[in-house]
Amino acid sequence: MALPKGAYNPKENEQTILDRWLEACAYKPEYDPKESRVVSFEEMKNDSREAWSLICPPPNAYGRPHIGNISGYAYMDVMARFQRMNGKKVLVLPGKDHAGLEGEGVFVREVLEKQKRDKFDMKREEFYSEMMDFFENNMDIAMKDEKEIGLSADFDRDTFTLDPDIVETVLDTFVEMYNAGMIYKGVRLINWDPKARTAVADNQILYKESKTPFFYFKYIYKTGDEKRAIELKNEFEGKELEWNYERNMTKDGKEDLTFSYGHLDNLEIMGYGYSNVQSGDKIRGRVVGIQMRLDSKYRLVVIHPDYSGDIKNDIAQTFLFEAKYYAGAHILLFEENSNDSDYTNGFVIGTVRPETVFSDTAIACDPKDERYKEFVGKEVEVEFLGEKKKLNFIADFAVDKDFGTGLLKVTPAHAKEDWEIASRHPEECLPAIQCINYDLTMNHISGEKYSGKKAKLVRTEMREDMLKKGNLVYVNDEYENKIQVAERTEAPIEPLLSSQWYLRYDGIKEATILMAFNEHNDDTNLEQSREELEEILEKFNSVGANNYLPLRNDLPLQKSLPEQNEDIETRTDSKATNPQPETHNSVHIHPETMVPKFNHWMNNLRDWAISRSLWWGYRLPVWYSGEVKEVIDENGQVKELIMQNGTFVELEYANPEHIKVQKESPGESWIQDENVLDTWFSSGQWVYATLRKHNLMDEFFPSDVMVSGFDIMENWISRMMMFTYFKEKSIPFKDVYLTGLVKGTDGQKMSKSKGNLINIDEVREKYGTDAVRMVYYYQNTAGADYAMTYEKLDTFKKFVNKIWNASKFVEMNVDGSEGVGTNNNLSLQDFQLPETKALFNHIQEIKEQITKNIESFELGHATYNLYHGFWHEFADVHIEAVKKYTYTQRDKETGEIISEPKAEEKIEVGRVLLYALKNYLKMLHPFMPFVTQRIWDELEKEEGEHEFLMYCKW
């Protein structure tokens, strides 16, 4: 019964201790610390201890948990052990994630490709079952890591996202949401990867710098006064005029065009080719053209008689410059062309993709743009390449009046931004028309000449054609932009229409914003006030989603967006008036600074595309009564057809003869949708899905804390809140602790190429698990990144050893002493000596600080208190101070005994030392479970002190 000599050896002790905990089932809520045994499930439920639960975020089960996952376990474990020590019945529920897209990717790469096999040679069932084997194998490895870092979780209840019970819950939710009108199928814009022939998610897109010709083309618009233009031409062609200069404008930067303006009779005059004109001077120049504007005003264009530049090109650029100030201007060059089509006005629009013009459904301008005001809300008939078509003219805040000519062609089928504009103006902009096929050839919508040709080729051909037909104004060949490229294939993304399943967030979104509502949510952060949100929610809950929401259809949700120029004065302190939410129905995010970020995300939520064309995951519980295919019809609209009695008819999403949404097949002839659900659809249900599976809802729901990396706060935390609200009308958890990013040994972001990766086995072996854990906690704050450096590891290895040695000292001084007494009931009155009193007080103070810090999730502070308190106060000050009562004092030179320790004093010192040590061990235990348990094992227990520190009273 004595701690062995020498330094603490973690390797020798950790496994033994871990095995004892596991064998005793000490991690399970069924463990009864009073009787030190495992009770039945029913007994556990009747156990009156307060329940506390934490559901572990499931790591991707295709490999070992990474250092970030493991750091998460360390945080979770502190909380769990702390709660046990405070007498709670604790459930820590671990799990593993199937990681749909990524999981399938890893399996295909790591297993199939190495075996030179192809997914598409396999049957779906065969593929699925092989993958399941692969995952099951990996899950055991992952669980080993969880155990070794000391995570005190109920490993018997480890849950996989594809466990049958979980699948049931997830699919039930899908059906319920569908029935509530929240899940719908619709034709929407997707990011089409033409190389992989699949849709890719927004976050799998990269942006690549590229030089693309930028076309300014004209939608010819006849104003009916072309005759007047011809008269002006005849009157002024080639004449030299003398006119009064009014103002001089110099274009900044590289393009050295100089303009001047003036009047002659009733005609405005614009001259160029003039420079350094003095105010008030007369200007003389030759008329080269007439500029017409959509409001039918005319302007003569003149150049300096000595001008020797490239008139045509200069005028084109002049025109662009002008277009910024005068809508729809058009210039006639008298010497260049006499084709009548050149006398027309038009809407000039810039684009890098003229081939999509055939899909335009509207022309949009900035609502603040005075130039086009008179056209907004009207239908205009325009001409392009000799064809007439009608377009709606709309105003939308997404258009910037200062960019280009301030006009935007709305092409909902082929541009994301346009799709969004269209969704705000469905009447004017929809249905979308698709003119490009999935193989990037043009389809029938683009007319006979281009149909069947590659879109890129058509773009070049159109340049010529537009010029001939008077539709081309100017091309900037030096234009630089960023094009979207698929991350995997590097193929340029083509936005196209395709049918997808979507989840509409209405109702659950408002609920979630309210859940996280706190003092950070002032009016500047939220589109809607708390009152409005509550109103929406009340409506959502009282009438049911189906009545509240617009019916499912393939139109995007109509939504009014706020005016951009809100009065900034309203920003003032709404902070003070915002009521704090009730504790029981709100989620507290730590650190609070993440809340505005969270709100930003929530306010910008769009309908979520939940289907993925994969095999690994939850296949959609959707059934079709016949074969389904997607086509582009004669009007360019993407439609799904379904085989009915031998012919294809249009698939009606609301027709139960065509589609049924249910878990079981409606019958043999019904065909199940090929897609699986996005992984977040299941992880978003993780809290209640796991607790339901284990029949623990009554006891442990809602859970207490969720620990997660801050990088998935938006994707995961918010979805758990939304799903849980939908399904349980409750918060999923009370607190969210966000962890930062673990950086490498050199303080840089960990990456294989930098060679700064941490090998967890190696580090644990060399420094011990307790030291590794301390590095995660020490001086770290929620959400902050931190580096796992060898210096820090070394520091805490030494700290572990310091605890070890100080314990040996205490042991030496209490061993055999009588009357150490009931440590749990000691008070200041039990101590007489100033040194023992001081130590006793120190323990009270530090305990108070540490308790407060753990409860407020300030683990960095708590470990700082512990490190500093144990080492520099307990060991360096207090232990040194009491030594004089326990040592025989000798004269340094002679070696003669000066004084002997007094028995009474020695006992008192022993008592306070043991008291201090035991309390420190308890306080250290949640952070450093192994070494503290090891030392605890050596100490004599008093009544009420449990064999396991995690069940000792805090």
Next chain:
RNA sequence: GAGCGCUUAGCUCAGCUGGCUAGAGCAUUUCGUUUACACCGAAAGGGUCGGGGGUUCGAAUCCCUCAGCGCUCACCA
């Protein structure tokens, strides 16, 4: 472009709602100790708390502004 954050000792970082001479670890220098611990102890040096301005009796801490860096989102027809 928008949102959020960071900038404190040579290095890595704490410092929460403003308050006594601004802290820790590592590193550096000096001294000490071998009766818990050399994986030790005592002490020292080292900081215009990114720059500038403001509020205040008082600011690293609050406000404004500038600069540099980082993350996230959106990318401009």
